[in-house]
Amino acid sequence: MDYKLVFAALETVCEDNISILCGPSDLPYGAVATRLVTCMRQIQEHGRALEPVVASFVAVYHHYDFDARTPGNGYRTLVKVLLSCLLHIVHKARYIASNYNGAFFRADHNATELEAYCSALCQLRALLYLAQRLINDNECGQLYSLQDGDLSSKFVQEYSSMHKACFYGRCLGFQFSPALRPFLQTIVISMVSYGETYGKQQSGLGMAALSLLTSGKYVIDPELRGAEFERITQNLDMQFWKSFWNLTESGLITGFNRIASSPVQVNLTLTVPPVALRLPLASDPNLTASVSPPLALWGPGPVHMRLISHEIREGQDSEDLLSLSRRDPPPISASQLPWVQKQPLSPWLIIHFHGGGFVAQTSRSHENYLRTWSKELSVPILSVDYSLSPEAPFPRALEECFYAYCWALKNCHLLGSTAERVCLAGDSAGGNLCITVCMKAMSSGIRVPNGVMVAYPATLLTTDASPSRLLTLIDPLLPLGVLAKCLNAYAGADCQSVQPAVGSGSLSALGRDTAVLLSDLTQGASNWIQSFLDPTRTSGGARSLSSSPRRSQSNTANKTAAQSSTQDCEDHMEYPEGFQPLRSECLAFVRPTTCPIIKNPFVSPLLAPNNLLRGLPPVHIVASALDALLDDSVMFAKKLRDMGQPVTLTVVEDLPHGFLSLSQLSKETEVASAICVEQMRKIFQQEDPTPSLPRWPETYMSTNHSG
Known part of the structure; x- marks a missing residue:
């Protein structure tokens, strides 16, 4: 253009x-x-x-x-x-x-x-x-101001005071593919309706009914919708975001995903007990290394996983595996399906870590694309349901993912694979865990996977300024205030240090009737949108808000709003003479990521020294041009390339952060998901084996496996 x-x-x-x-x-x-x-x-x-x-x-x-x-x-x-x-x-x-x-x-x-x-x-x-x-x-x-803390804090201050509601009203999603805009409108309307009732003492039916009643006004009044969404993204706590994002775990939504996605013959939820493992050293298979179960925060505990396979394979109906199943959904056995031909062990295996900002969702909400991957690649997939923050901050999730990886290598025959080729795959927070699990495997002397495929990974868990992170001002799916809450939760800034109940990553905090009815709300809002926001029709009568563009156009009004802010004028960035951005009457408090743990290389792999990254398997990164974390991917790929590490970067257009979970919504998201599949196929079909792991220094070899 x-x-x-x-x-x-x-x-x-x-x-x-x-x-x-x-x-x-x-x-x-x-x-x-x-x-x-x-x-x-x-x-x-x-x-x-x-x-x-x-x-x-x-x-x-x-x-x-x-x-x-x-x-x-x-x-x-x-x-x-x-x-x-x-x-x-x-x-x-x-x-x-x-x-x-x-x-x-x-x-x-x-x-x-x-x-x-x-x-x-x-x-x-x-x-x-x-x-x-x-x-x-x-x-x-x-692309990052890693050394200029003052500059990054200034950007946080700008985000806190700048007007953002205009991007969530009539202009919502203008930068994305047109096919995704109705979905984004549905999400925003559902969120503001849910936010209006959040925290009120309502029954499941009462909350859903009230949400349905309030959703209509947000459809016909885009300015009101934008102002309310700005308030929600700037003021509501982490528990709101956890409960809203976990609505994707509700029976109605996951049921729809299973109907719309590829059918699979195996879908088992597993609970692996915390037993120490011994695995051969990569440098000398005659020697072994001990791998402890997850220990951080509350001591040994089980690890939850989900096995997905398009075809049932040897080992997947074994008593040893079925004894680990939580029976949700009920396990499928070849003996119960005599017409199903059991396939031999696959030479390939995918180990998957889901996204969700380290604070929400499970493998269940990512099933839609995992089912497709299993079919397209004819490979079993083990997806890890690691413990979530803030109840389980770093390093608990990393310990569980690393243990799951080691357990899968040792018990691959139960998963329907010989594990000749192993690929780690993950999106967003899961992409971070893929990379750090590889780093932990190298530092422990254990075999690394044959390759890693990560989609829009978070490789720098700070609020440091970068050009792509400026998009958090306008992104409905990843506002800076929400991003900072997630990062601080994972870093343990608000650590509660309590052992979560089994299934804490799902809808345990919400009644099942509430979750299902709120899922109905999403569909209802979508129908409203199609009726009221069709490009050929428009809604009239939108009322003017105190923060609406109509009252904020002149520079005089902008200066007045800025002067009435609780922040002093000198706190703002300097702009060319005669220009000031619009200021919000709803100020945000964004807690900068100042916790020292953030700079731990196993938290922010972009900050890892070269000796912790050298020896990584081929890393294939798929990023989006419109993602606020784009620069994470670009800088990490550059760092690996400059070290001589094998790495590829693919940047797709017109899609938001989290596009894998939207793969069924548009042709563009389908193509992006197909690119991820092809990158994993490259890992499985590559001719050259993964380079042998160099002998690591004694300080790394004796690393405590608890993280």
């Missing part, structure tokens, strides 16, 4: 609309026409100021790519998002110019729509200025 053409089109369409609306005519719009003209002039001013800024990024952002064949980094993404916003404005402005005198032209609706995008453009302009500060203060090719 040629940015010069976009800015030229923006200038032309603004001039056309201003001349039409200000010229001699019999237009009956009055004050609405004045609003449109004011908005067009503000958009014009933003566009003229931004064109040279974009030009400066376009001239240098290729220096921050992984390589010439993989264009992708936070600076590119910010320009892409800005141009996407400008194209929406151009499209809307052209519609206004062509239809302003039509009988069915709704002047107030179109003015409100244009004002919303003008507010979004103002905030994106601020993000570009912040990115300029980053690019000027960091070394060429460096």
Whole structure:
């Protein structure tokens, strides 16, 4: 996309609309026409100021790519998002110019729509200025301000005070694939409806009924929806996010996922007791290393896992395996299905660690794509249900995942595999665990997997500033306030140090009737959206909010809001003279990630010294250009490449963080999931074996396996 053409089109369409609306005519719009003209002039001013800024990024952002064949980094993404916003404005402005005198032209609706995008453009302009500060203060090719704590804290302060509601109302999801926007609208409406009733003493039926009643107003009033979503993302506690995200564990949603996804013949939940293991050393199979069960925080405890296999294989119906099953769902035995032919052991095995910010979800909510993987690759998959934060902060999850990996190697025959080729796979937080499990295996002298496939992994668990992390200001799925809560929970900043009950990663905190009814709410909200937010229909009568764009357009209003903030003016970043971003009346408290554990290399592998990364198996990273964690992937891939480690990076377009869980929603997410499958196929079919593990220093060989 040629940015010069976009800015030229923006200038032309603004001039056309201003001349039409200000010229001699019999237009009956009055004050609405004045609003449109004011908005067009503000958009014009933003566009003229931004064109040279974009030009400066376009001239240098290729220096921050992984390589010439993989264009992708936070600076590119910010320009892409800005141009996407400008194209929406151009499209809307052209519609206004062509239809302003039509009988069915709704002047107030179109003015409100244009004002919303003008507010979004103002905030994106601020993000570009912040990115300029980053690019000027960091070394060429460096995407993070790892050494400038003051700069990162300034970015956190900006996030706390900047207006964000405009990105969650009429402009929601404008940067993503159009096929995903109804889903994002459903999620946001469900979240704000749930947030309104969260914490109230209601029965399951009462909470769901109240949520259904309140969801309608968020459909027909996008400004209200945006303001409420901003409040929720900035103020509600970790327990809210855990309970909302865990709605994906409800019977209705998982039941739908199982119907819509590939059928499997084996789907067993397993509980492995905490027994010490002995595995051969990678450097000398005649010697063995002892692997302790998970010990951190509350001592030895079992590890929960799920075995998924498209075809039933030898060992998967054995008494030894079935004795470990929690029988949810009931185990499937070949003896119970005599018409099913049992397949031989597979030479391949996938060990999977799920995402969820270290605080939510289980293998159950990730079944939809795991089933597809098992079918496409004809491989058994063992997905680990590690303990979740804040009840189980680092290193409990890592210990459980490492133990599960070692147990799988030792008991692969029970899983339907010979484990000749083993692939670790995970997304987001699970991607972090894939990498750190490999590091732990190397430092323990145990065989490393043949390869790792990670999707949008979190490799730096800090709030350090990067251009892609500026997207947390506009991302409905990964706001900075929520991200910081998750990172601090995993680091143990709010450690509760209590042993969670069995199944604590699911809906134990919610009544089953509440969960099912709230799942119905999601479907109901989706139906509302299709009725009210179809592109061919629009909702009128949206009321003006105190934080709405209509009251915040002028610089005078912006300065007044900023001065009324509890923060002093000098706390804000400096912007070019005459410009200030819109400020929110709903201030956020974002707790920076200052806990020393965050810099532990087994927490933030991007910070790991080379001697802990050298010897990793091939790492295949699949990231999204619109993900706030994109720069995590780019910088980690660069670090491995510069060390001579085998690594690939694939950057997909137009998709949000967590796209694997959305693989059934659009063609784009299906393609992205297929890319992940192909990367795992490469691991299984690679000709060269994984390089032999070098002899590690004695300090690493004697590492305590408790983490």
